[in-house]
Each structure stands twice: as structure tokens, then as C-alpha cells.
Amino acid sequence: MLRADSVTKRYGSMTALESACLNVEEGQVTAIIGANGAGKTTLFKCIMGLARFEGRILVAGKDVVQHGKAARRLIGYLPQNPALHPDLTVRETAIFYADLKQVTPARAHEMVQEAGLEEHAAKMVGALSGGMRQRLALGIAQLADPPLLILDEPAAGLDISARLDLRKLVTEQRQKGKAVVLSTHWLEDVPYIADNVLVLDRGKTVFQGPASQLGAENAPRSRLYLRLNGHSPEAMDLLRAMPASRGVQRSGDWVVVTCAATEKARVVEALVGAGIGILDFQVEEASVDAALIHLRETAEGRN
Amino acid sequence: MNGMVTIARKELRDAVKSRWLLAFAVTFAVIALALSRVQGDAGDIGDQGFNRTTAGLINLCLLLVPLLSLVLGAAAIAGERERGTLATLLSQPISATELLLGKFAGLAIAVWGAIALGFGTAGLLVAFFQPLTDIEHYLFFVLLSAVLAAAMLSLGLLISVLVDTRVKALAGAVLLWFFFVLLYDLGAIGIALSVSSSGRTLVGVAVFNPVESVRILAIMSLESNLEVLGPVGSYLTERLGTMTSVILLSSAVVAWTVAPLVAAAQVFRHQDL
Numbered sequence: 001m002l003r004a005d006s007v008t009k010r011y012g013s014m015t016a017l018e019s020a021c022l023n024v025e026e027g028q029v030t031a032i033i034g035a036n037g038a039g040k041t042t043l044f045k046c047i048m049g050l051a052r053f054e055g056r057i058l059v060a061g062k063d064v065v066q067h068g069k070a071a072r073r074l075i076g077y078l079p080q081n082p083a084l085h086p087d088l089t090v091r092e093t094a095i096f097y098a099d100l101k102q103v104t105p106a107r108a109h110e111m112v113q114e115a116g117l118e119e120h121a122a123k124m125v126g127a128l129s130g131g132m133r134q135r136l137a138l139g140i141a142q143l144a145d146p147p148l149l150i151l152d153e154p155a156a157g158l159d160i161s162a163r164l165d166l167r168k169l170v171t172e173q174r175q176k177g178k179a180v181v182l183s184t185h186w187l188e189d190v191p192y193i194a195d196n197v198l199v200l201d202r203g204k205t206v207f208q209g210p211a212s213q214l215g216a217e218n219a220p221r222s223r224l225y226l227r228l229n230g231h232s233p234e235a236m237d238l239l240r241a242m243p244a245s246r247g248v249q250r251s252g253d254w255v256v257v258t259c260a261a262t263e264k265a266r267v268v269e270a271l272v273g274a275g276i277g278i279l280d281f282q283v284e285e286a287s288v289d290a291a292l293i294h295l296r297e298t299a300e301g302r303n
Numbered sequence: 304m305n306g307m308v309t310i311a312r313k314e315l316r317d318a319v320k321s322r323w324l325l326a327f328a329v330t331f332a333v334i335a336l337a338l339s340r341v342q343g344d345a346g347d348i349g350d351q352g353f354n355r356t357t358a359g360l361i362n363l364c365l366l367l368v369p370l371l372s373l374v375l376g377a378a379a380i381a382g383e384r385e386r387g388t389l390a391t392l393l394s395q396p397i398s399a400t401e402l403l404l405g406k407f408a409g410l411a412i413a414v415w416g417a418i419a420l421g422f423g424t425a426g427l428l429v430a431f432f433q434p435l436t437d438i439e440h441y442l443f444f445v446l447l448s449a450v451l452a453a454a455m456l457s458l459g460l461l462i463s464v465l466v467d468t469r470v471k472a473l474a475g476a477v478l479l480w481f482f483f484v485l486l487y488d489l490g491a492i493g494i495a496l497s498v499s500s501s502g503r504t505l506v507g508v509a510v511f512n513p514v515e516s517v518r519i520l521a522i523m524s525l526e527s528n529l530e531v532l533g534p535v536g537s538y539l540t541e542r543l544g545t546m547t548s549v550i551l552l553s554s555a556v557v558a559w560t561v562a563p564l565v566a567a568a569q570v571f572r573h574q575d576l
Contacts, residue, residue, distance in 0.1 A: 049393070050393055050394065050576040052575060069306075069398050072395060084388065099305075
């Protein structure tokens with residue numbers, strides 16, 4: 001569905017993206033991970049024909065440079081900061097984009113309902129909250145039911161419930177056989193929603209492969225602070241013996257466990273299973289940067 | 304093509320919603336009417352009919368129409384770029400050229416509508432007070448204003464794709480307006496004094512200014528004797544002849560419409576967002 005070969009983008013002497021490759025099949029979800037300035041949005045702009053580049057990008061066999069319009073007809077794109085005309089109402093916006101995508105006004109009305117914005121249909125877009133605007137933009141991306149969805153940081157600024165909705169949406173799209181490419185900062189979501197991962201660091205690819213391979217060693221580390229109801233020595237022994245654990249320390253009343261972001265629940269589960277009560281817990285989430293440093297070091301080590 | 308029509312429709316709708324064009328139409332109608340009344344009060348209007356109103360409107364029109372069109376054209380793409388909506392629009396199945404042409408078409412129809420409404424209202428009102436003679440000159444001038452508006456919109460759009468903010472675009476538009484409408488005369492005088500004051504040179508200079516080309520065409524429609532234009536008038540009537548002059552000047556205005564639009568499309572198509 002989407003194939004990018006050696007895509008390089010330079011801004012003057014600065015290389016924003018270097019020889020990025022991507023191959024996304026129907027029914028697959030690919031996550032693009034990287035810190036700010038890694039080149040994620042640049043790659044999306046190249047796919048959307050918003051930036052010139054070296055290399056080649058094909059969407060369902062259509063070259064995005066030579067047949068940009070036809071290629072974009074197959075893509076639903078949600079930009080990082082969706083900008084819509086503030087002086088149009090929600091309904092007018094939906095109809096305007098439906099017209100551009102050559103879908104019926106009835107579908108536009110349906111989309112407004114699906115986005116949960118029916119009550120706000122007569123409101124100016126400029127008067128919507130950030131979350132509502134994001135929902136509208138996501139609805140616009142899906143208006144023509146495109147076979148490829150490109151979502152640039154779709155979870156940014158969303159609360160937990162909206163993030164869960166987004167996960168659901170991505171899963172549904174995959175089940176329908178659509179291809180999804182998304183960039184995210186929420187690394188712990190990746191193994192659950194993505195089949196493949198491309199990790200970019202300052203424009204360079206530092207990891208590319210199945211999401212399952214990103215797990216284990218490459219996975220970002222979280223810190224779990226636990227206050228236990230007694231049995232601390234036993235708990236420490238149990239935690240140290242866990243394969244998921246990457247370090248166990250005491251810090252005052254707290255037991256601090258370093259583990260893969262995706263393994264947090266297992267740590268808690270193991271303690272509860274051993275009859276060790278947890279009075280309180282706090283989570284310090286892994287940062288993208290920490291994970292990237294690890295991946296960069298791994299990539300440099302290989303070279 | 305479909306995308307172009309959608310964009311044109313939105314531009315037209317925005318123009319109507321913003322009420323700028325309505326204000327322009329009303330202003331124009333009021334001024335046209337006032338001019339006709341003032342000239343009527345001065346007497347001697349019976350044998351002049353619409354010609355007096357048309358003559359009075361030329362200078363006013365040559366100031367206002369270019370300003371309005373340049374500003375609207377300049378704000379069109381730069382405004383979208385500044386708001387971030389340009390990237391959203393170009394992420395849709397529409398080409399950069401279609402977007403640009405859609406903007407041009409929508410704005411042109413809006414400005415033409417304002418001109419038609421302004422001149423039309425004024426014309427109707429003037430017809431109540433003055434004999435309905437020479438109305439064809441008045442209508443020809445309305446047509447010339449529409450063509451001038453298209454040329455200026457085209458130039459405005461070229462400015463719009465070249466700059467990244469609305470303020471810069473508006474500054475560029477005002478500067479260009481200042482050049483075409485005010486500085487041009489000084490430049491022409493300078494050329495006449497320092498290079499050559501021949502009619503041929505001055506006609507050559509005139510075709511490089513769409514406002515001047517339209518002014519000469521408007522005067523040609525009103526006056527058979529072009530002495531009022533000095534060496535330019537003599538050259539046009541004696542050397543080129545009326546028909547060739549009309550073709551030359553009209554072609555110049557059409558070229559001023561097409562060339563900046565083609566240049567704008569070329570630049571726009573190859574821009575990064």
C-alpha cells in the first residue's frame with residue numbers, strides 16, 4: 001500500500017531525513033517513533049507531497065510526485081496540529097472537505113455524527129476545544145474511507161480515554177484491512193497497536209522491524225515506585241528474580257523497580273500473586289529520549 | 304477541476320461573508336452617484352450623458368480597483384500559509400495549481416460582482432437623472448475595470464506565493480500598488496526627460512503598467528481625439544491606428560493577467576510547506 005525507498009530530505013545543508021525506507025502492506029500498522037526533530041513529520045510531508053525529496057514514494061503503486069493528486073485520494077492524513085478554517089462551522093467544514101474528496105454531503109453529515117460533534121455542528125471551528133478539533137480533523141481524514149491512514153502524533157494532547165478510543169480506531173482499521181502509519185511518543189502503546197516500527201533519530205533510521213523486536217532489550221524503561229504492606233525482603237527477592245525486572249532498589253519506604261514499559265503490569269501482578277499487598281504505587285514513564293539513546297547506542301555499536 | 308470549483312466557491316462565499324466587497328460596491332456606487340450629481344449641477348450635461356460620469360470615475364476606479372484586487376490576491380495564499388490551513392488543503396486530492404486557480408477564480412468572481420454591483424447601482428441611479436446616452440462607454444469601462452481587477456489579482460497571487468506571512472504579502476501588495484498607481488507617472492516623466500520623450504517610448508513604458516494601459520483604453524473609448532494623452536496619444540492615433548492600439552493595450556493587460564498567474568503556479572508547485 002505504501003512504499004518509500006531511500007527518502008532523503010534536505011533543508012539547505014541540514015539533512016532532516018536520510019535514506020528512510022518504509023513498506024506498509026494492507027492490514028498493517030506501522031509506528032514511527034522518534035523525538036522532536038527526528039524526521040517523522042518530514043517523512044509524512046514527503047508522502048503527502050508537501051515537501052520535495054530525493055528518493056521515491058509509491059502509494060498503491062502511484063508515485064506521489066508524478067501522481068500526487070491520485071495518491072492523496074487514497075490517503076487520510078491527520079497532521080500533528082490540524083489546522084482548519086476557524087470561520088467555517090463544523091458542518092460547513094465537513095461539507096467543504098467532502099466536496100474536495102468527492103464524497104457526498106450525506107457522508108459529511110454522517111462523519112460529524114461519528115465524530116460525536118453533532119451537537120456542535122453549527123459551531124464555528126474556531127470555537128471548538130482542542131480535543132473536538134482533533135476529532136473533527138480525524139473525521140475529515142476518514143471521510144472518503146481511504147485505504148491508507150497517516151496519523152501524525154494522533155495521541156498528542158489526548159486524555160487516557162481518548163487514547164483508548166484511538167487504539168480502538170487503529171485496531172478497527174487494521175481489521176478492515178486498511179494500512180495505518182502513525183507517529184507517537186507513547187512508546188508503551190506500540191507493541192499493542194503496531195505490527196512494525198521505524199525508529200528515527202535526527203533523520204536517521206536506528207531501528208526498523210517488527211514491533212515485537214522492539215520489545216525486550218530495546219523497549220523503553222519505566223520506573224515503578226511501590227510502597228508495600230510489609231514483606232519487603234521477600235518482595236525484593238521476588239522482583240530481582242523476575243525476567244522483566246532491570247533493577248530493584250530501595251528508596252526510603254519505596255521499592256523502585258526498573259522494567260520495560262510494557263511489563264509494569266506483570267510486576268504488580270507478581271507481587272499480588274505472592275500475597276504481597278501494595279499500599280501505593282507511582283509510575284515514572286520512560287522518555288522517548290532514553291529509549292532513543294539506547295537504540296542509538298545499539299545502532300552505533302553495530303556499526 | 305472539481306477541487307478548483309470547490310476552492311472558488313469557498314473564496315466567493317468568504318468574500319460575501321466578510322462584507323468587504325459589499326462595502327466596496329456601496330462605496331463605489333455612492334461615489335459614482337455623487338460624481339454624476341456634482342457634474343450635473345455644474346450644468347452642460349445634456350449632451351454628455353454617461354460620458355461625464357465615466358470620465359469622472361476613471362481616476363477613482365484606477366486607484367481603488369487595483370488596491371482592492373492586489374490586497375485580496377496577496378492575502379489569499381499567504382493567509383492560508385500563516386494559519387496552517389494551506390498544508391491541510393494541499394493534503395487533499397487537489398493540486399497546487401488547482402488550488403491557485405480556484406483562489407483566482409473565486410476572488411475574480413467576487414471582485415467582478417462587487418464592480419458590477421457598484422457600477423450597476425450607480426448606473427441605474429444616474430439613468431434617472433441623466434439622458435441614457437453613451438451608456439456603451441460606461442459599460443466598456445465596467446468591463447475594463449473587471450479586466451484590470453483580474454490582472455491585479457494575478458499579481459497579488461504571485462506576491463502571495465512568494466512570501467510566508469500575510470503582513471509581508473499585504474506590504475508587497477501596497478508597494479506594488481504604490482508603484483503602478485503613483486510612482487509610475489514619475490518614472491514615465493523621468494524616462495521622457497532622460498531617455499526619450501517620443502510617443503513610441505512612452506507607449507512602450509505604458510504597456511509595462513496594466514493600470515496605465517487600462518487608463519489609455521478608457522480614454523480612447525471616450526475621446527476620439529487623444530491629444531489629451533500628449534505624445535502617447537499622437538503615437539497611438541497617428542502611427543498605430545485605433546484598432547492596433549486597442550489590440551496592443553488589451554494584449555498587454557491580458558498578458559499581465561496570465562503571466563503572473565503562470566509564474567505563481569510554477570513557484571507554488573515547487574514549494575515546500
